[in-house]
Amino acid sequence: MIQLYxxxxxxxxxSVAVKDLTLQIGKGDFVYITGASGAGKTTFLRMLYAAEKxxxxxxxxxxxxxxxxxxxxxxxxxxxxxxxxxxxxLLQSRTVYENVAFALEAxxxxxxxxxxxxxxxxxxxGLEHRLxxxxxxxxxxEQQRIAIARALVVDPLILLADEPxxxxxxxxxxxxxxxxxxxxxxxxxxxLATHDHSLNQxxxxxxxxxxxxxxxxxxxxxxx
Amino acid sequence: MLERMRYFILRALRNMRQWPFLCSxxxxxxxxxxxxxxTFFLVVVNVEQLSQRWTKEIQLIAYLQKAPSRQDxxxxxNDLKAYPEVDSVSYVSPDDAMNxxxxxxxDDASLLEGLNSQLLPASIELNLRPEFRDQEHISxxxxxxxxxxxxxxxxxxxxxxxxxxxxxxxxxFVGIVLGGFLLLAALFIVSNTIKLTLYARRDELEIMALVxxxxxFIKVPFLLEGAIQGLLGGLISLVFLMLxxxxxxxxxxxxxxxxxxxxxxxxLSFNQQLILVFSGVVLGLLGSLxxxxxxxxx
Numbered sequence: 001m002i003q004l005y006x007x008x009x010x011x012x013x014x015s016v017a018v019k020d021l022t023l024q025i026g027k028g029d030f031v032y033i034t035g036a037s038g039a040g041k042t043t044f045l046r047m048l049y050a051a052e053k054x055x056x057x058x059x060x061x062x063x064x065x066x067x068x069x070x071x072x073x074x075x076x077x078x079x080x081x082x083x084x085x086x087x088x089x090l091l092q093s094r095t096v097y098e099n100v101a102f103a104l105e106a107x108x109x110x111x112x113x114x115x116x117x118x119x120x121x122x123x124x125x126g127l128e129h130r131l132x133x134x135x136x137x138x139x140x141x142e143q144q145r146i147a148i149a150r151a152l153v154v155d156p157l158i159l160l161a162d163e164p165x166x167x168x169x170x171x172x173x174x175x176x177x178x179x180x181x182x183x184x185x186x187x188x189x190x191x192l193a194t195h196d197h198s199l200n201q202x203x204x205x206x207x208x209x210x211x212x213x214x215x216x217x218x219x220x221x222x223x224x
Numbered sequence: 225m226l227e228r229m230r231y232f233i234l235r236a237l238r239n240m241r242q243w244p245f246l247c248s249x250x251x252x253x254x255x256x257x258x259x260x261x262x263t264f265f266l267v268v269v270n271v272e273q274l275s276q277r278w279t280k281e282i283q284l285i286a287y288l289q290k291a292p293s294r295q296d297x298x299x300x301x302n303d304l305k306a307y308p309e310v311d312s313v314s315y316v317s318p319d320d321a322m323n324x325x326x327x328x329x330x331d332d333a334s335l336l337e338g339l340n341s342q343l344l345p346a347s348i349e350l351n352l353r354p355e356f357r358d359q360e361h362i363s364x365x366x367x368x369x370x371x372x373x374x375x376x377x378x379x380x381x382x383x384x385x386x387x388x389x390x391x392x393x394x395x396x397f398v399g400i401v402l403g404g405f406l407l408l409a410a411l412f413i414v415s416n417t418i419k420l421t422l423y424a425r426r427d428e429l430e431i432m433a434l435v436x437x438x439x440x441f442i443k444v445p446f447l448l449e450g451a452i453q454g455l456l457g458g459l460i461s462l463v464f465l466m467l468x469x470x471x472x473x474x475x476x477x478x479x480x481x482x483x484x485x486x487x488x489x490x491x492l493s494f495n496q497q498l499i500l501v502f503s504g505v506v507l508g509l510l511g512s513l514x515x516x517x518x519x520x521x522x
Binding site: 049071072074075076077078079083089091093102103105106107108110111150154 | 227228231242427428430431432433434435436437438439441
């Protein structure tokens with residue numbers, strides 16, 4: 001599903017975010033990307049949804065080379081990829097329903113289709129009773145669940161999560177992880193960037209470790 | 225397609241509702257800019273109209289040293305009428321002159337009683353064709369008149385009129401330059417105001433790009449919003465101009481002593497009003513287009 005060949009990303013000559021990264025992630029995999037702050041996790045994810053272009057190397061997603069993807073094609077790539085962030089990135093002035101519907105409307109889906117899918121997605125994350133609330137009226141965990149619903153409502157092939165539990169306490173983190181596992185069970189490839197090693201202990205999966213932009217570890221789980 | 229359009233319009237309207245302060249700032253800026261330009265246009269148009277009227281009224285009056293005998297008059301007038309510059313000629317005898325004087329004095333006409341009408345000189349009034357109402361042609365006519373008639377004095381408002389015409393020309397020039405600057409300034413302000421609204425919504429723009437919205441999907445509602453704001457700005461400026469024109473300016477200026485009795489101040493024609501409102505739409509569109517280019521990147 002995701003293939004990287006000798007990918008390097010430099011922001012300037014002395015600032016290398018990702019260095020000579022070669023790896024493959026299969027369809028339906030669940031992978032942790034770990035490493036200290038500044039290891040290149042976020043840059044790695046950003047290159048996958050074409051927010052950054054690699055300086056060198058090739059990236060293939062679903063057999064399509066996105067290394068030199070042009071502006072007008074980027075939206076169509078992103079429709080296959082759901083992204084979840086540490087700071088949720090919700091629109092505070094919109095309701096829960098509108099925040100999730102936004103992703104479908106942006107893809108030009110019909111209205112009846114939008115309302116049906118939004119309801120399903122919110123039910124999936126257990127927030128179907130909060131449709132008309134605004135994000136700020138909800139807890140951090142609930143906000144992250146809305147963000148996950150928004151990412152999943154479009155049935156993405158790949159789900160990227162950048163420190164999704166960074167702002168959440170342990171119990172809520174477990175709830176969120178449960179949602180990722182369920183999405184993965186339905187066939188979505190999940191990449192989860194985190195520096196929280198306890199997640200891997202609870203939910204053992206493949207772990208890719210980066211350090212100063214370089215691949216320093218690629219461990220398969222002991223048991224799945 | 226229709227559903228798309230409906231969605232875009234609804235989103236544009238909702239955006240405007242969500243940021244009422246920024247939205248009204250943009251609308252008012254455009255209204256003020258358009259009203260200022262239109263006001264200047266009206267000033268230029270009306271001053272030009274006034275100058276045309278005054279030019280039409282100008283005539284050359286030759287006061288004669290001695291009134292010609294009755295049988296000579298038709299020949300003299302025919303001679304003068306043959307001048308290519310001359311539109312019409314009339315002879316004013318001393319009696320006619322006295323009558324006019326009397327009329328002009330009105331109630332005080334009794335002051336003239338017992339005065340000999342021959343006290344006033346006979347004169348010939350020449351109305352010139354519009355294309356010859358300038359210093360050069362008038363000087364030439366004067367030269368010819370002085371050769372053919374015994375002229376005592378010549379009167380015409382030429383010097384004053386030339387000065388007035390050059391003033392109108394300057395006004396027109398200043399109007400074009402200033403109007404251009406004003407429109408540019410308006411465009412700059414509008415584009416910056418819209419930039420502010422975009423800045424306030426940068427999260428929304430970022431998220432839209434993130435969930436796979438195309439550039440067109442992101443831009444169209446903002447362009448529509450700019451156009452709607454421009455339309456509102458244009459309409460407000462038009463209503464403001466109409467009200468201030470009919471309630472204040474027209475009333476006070478039409479009673480002003482400088483304007484002739486049958487002179488009516490011109491307002492924008494229907495087409496010009498449409499152009500004003502349409503300019504608002506264009507201004508709003510250009511304003512959002514220029515700021516969107518800098519703000520929206522996928």
